[in-house]
Amino acid sequence: xxxxxxxxxxxxxxxxxxxxxxxxxxxxxxxxxxxxxxxxxxxxxxxxxxxxxxxxxxxxxxxxxxxxxxxxxxxxxxxxxxxxxxxxxxxxxxxxxxxxxxxxxxxxxxxxxxxxxxxxxxxxxxxxxxxx
Amino acid sequence: xxxxxxxxxxxxxxxxxxxxxxxxxxxxxxxxxxxxxxxxxxxxxxxxxxxxxxxxxxxxxxxxxxxxxxxxxxxxxxxxxxxxxxxxxxxxxxxxxxxxxxxxxxxxxxxxxxxxxxxxxxxxxxxxxxxxxxx
Numbered sequence: 001x002x003x004x005x006x007x008x009x010x011x012x013x014x015x016x017x018x019x020x021x022x023x024x025x026x027x028x029x030x031x032x033x034x035x036x037x038x039x040x041x042x043x044x045x046x047x048x049x050x051x052x053x054x055x056x057x058x059x060x061x062x063x064x065x066x067x068x069x070x071x072x073x074x075x076x077x078x079x080x081x082x083x084x085x086x087x088x089x090x091x092x093x094x095x096x097x098x099x100x101x102x103x104x105x106x107x108x109x110x111x112x113x114x115x116x117x118x119x120x121x122x123x124x125x126x127x128x129x130x131x132x
Numbered sequence: 133x134x135x136x137x138x139x140x141x142x143x144x145x146x147x148x149x150x151x152x153x154x155x156x157x158x159x160x161x162x163x164x165x166x167x168x169x170x171x172x173x174x175x176x177x178x179x180x181x182x183x184x185x186x187x188x189x190x191x192x193x194x195x196x197x198x199x200x201x202x203x204x205x206x207x208x209x210x211x212x213x214x215x216x217x218x219x220x221x222x223x224x225x226x227x228x229x230x231x232x233x234x235x236x237x238x239x240x241x242x243x244x245x246x247x248x249x250x251x252x253x254x255x256x257x258x259x260x261x262x263x264x265x266x267x
Contacts (some may be wrong), residue, residue: 033231036224043221047214051262058194061187078184085174092171102196110174124188 028087035084042077050072062128071129078121086114158245166223169216176213179206211260218255222248 015019049070053061064070089110097103154160179201186197198204226244229235235244 033228036228040221040225043217047217047259051266053264054266055198058187060193061194065187074184082177085170085177088170091227092167117177120186121181123204124185127188 033088035080038080039084045073046077065125065128073124075122079118082114082118086111092115158242162245169220172216173220215256219252222251
């Protein structure tokens with residue numbers, strides 16, 4: 001509560017030190033749930049797809065990924081899955097890592113790794129899907 | 133506590149009921165497994181990433197990835213990842229139902245808990261049998 005209307009009710013030191021609600025807590029909770037909902041059908045699709053293509057020769061796998069619908073679903077599975085996982089790990093760090101700096105480093109490293117892996121995997125799928 | 137208290141050392145007592153006190157319940161065990169499988173899934177995505185990127189890079193890289201996944205080291209990892217996936221999926225649905233406000237009473241909570249464990253076993257069994265058939 002940092003609007004000028006509420007400021008007189010807050011201790012100025014608390015306000016200066018940034019204590020109190022982070023205000024974005026609900027968004028974090030909601031992101032986890034919305035991505036979870038999307039991942040239910042995506043995961044079912046992914047499992048069926050992987051089983052159908054176990055041990056398939058590479059050209060056959062590439063042909064399957066190359067189909068626009070399969071490529072789109074695969075990219076969505078990767079992106080939403082990594083997003084869900086990164087946010088989930090944030091909750092783990094918030095619970096178990098108590099040092100302020102250690103928590104920040106762990107969180108940023110995880111999000112960075114998720115971004116990098118996501119980008120690499122999506123580019124890979126696109127390279128297979130887009131001819132030439 | 134007076135300073136004159138001598139006598140035998142008392143066993144240090146836990147400050148609040150913790151793992152040494154509480155019996156594992158379906159609620160607490162499934163909850164910690166949900167978190168644990170979540171962490172395993174996140175790590176395992178690295179393996180999936182390797183496989184996908186290898187498929188894009190070329191036949192040699194893909195061959196290496198496939199060989200690792202079928203090896204004595206890779207196959208158990210794959211199996212573990214699939215168990216984690218099915219568990220987290222079933223347990224996640226249970227969580228989403230709670231978020232919608234359903235299933236909090238003890239009897240339902242225990243029933244859905246066992247349903248999660250059975251669902252995980254069934255899905256893992258089905259997937260791996262289908263996988264062996266398809267192989």
